[in-house]
Amino acid sequence: MSADQSRTDQSPTAPSRSGQADSGEKELTILVYSDDRATRENIRLALGRKVATDLPTIRVVECATQAAVVTSMDAGGVDLAIFDGEAVPVGGLGLCREVKDEIYNCPPVLVMIMREQDVWLATWSRADGAVAHPVDPVRLPNAVADLLRRSRAHAVSG
Numbered sequence: 482m483s484a485d486q487s488r489t490d491q492s493p494t495a496p497s498r499s500g501q502a503d504s505g506e507k508e509l510t511i512l513v514y515s516d517d518r519a520t521r522e523n524i525r526l527a528l529g530r531k532v533a534t535d536l537p538t539i540r541v542v543e544c545a546t547q548a549a550v551v552t553s554m555d556a557g558g559v560d561l562a563i564f565d566g567e568a569v570p571v572g573g574l575g576l577c578r579e580v581k582d583e584i585y586n587c588p589p590v591l592v593m594i595m596r597e598q599d600v601w602l603a604t605w606s607r608a609d610g611a612v613a614h615p616v617d618p619v620r621l622p623n624a625v626a627d628l629l630r631r632s633r634a635h636a637v638s639g
Contacts, residue, residue, distance in 0.1 A: 507537060508538050509538070509540070509561070510539070510540050511561050511563065512559045512562040513543050513544065514545075514562065514563070514564045514565060514568065514576065515545070515568050516546070520565055521543045524541075524593075524621065525541045527616050528622055529622065532622040533626035536626060542559070554580055554587070561590070563621075564576055564591070566592050566594045566595065573592050574602050574603065574606040575606070577603075578605070581607040582607075589628040589629070590610075591609060591625060592606060593614050593616070610627070
């Protein structure tokens with residue numbers, strides 16, 4: 482594993498040996514991109530083991546660079562991505578537009594924006610949702626749960 486990508490597979494949210502969440506449902510994988518380790522950690526802590534009682538447990542994959550995100554997204558298995566719009570040198574908004582353009586059936590992407598007024602940038606980036614910095618431990622899991630529910634409903638109906 483490269484220095485710019487870290488996995489939290491050894492955390493309590495890691496899958497059992499069977500790759501399934503404890504409830505028997507497939508564990509959900511959430512990719513978190515930010516160049517700031519503290520931001521990635523705050524997002525991971527806000528998400529916890531489950532973002533909602535009606536959804537399976539989650540596993541967080543942390544990425545610090547664009548290359549790590551592209552590698553992880555290309556490998557598949559990501560159920561949702563959270564991109565930091567303030568990341569440098571590649572911001573999460575531009576990266577979101579890139580993955581939406583280049584990855585067939587791209588999973589939902591939630592972007593973290595600095596100001597609520599910047600929601601138009603999230604629209605430009607083709608993000609599926611946006612939440613404002615700093616990480617809000619109530620708002621973020623709710624937004625993630627909403628996107629996961631929509632994505633799972635679309636997968637069943639589509």
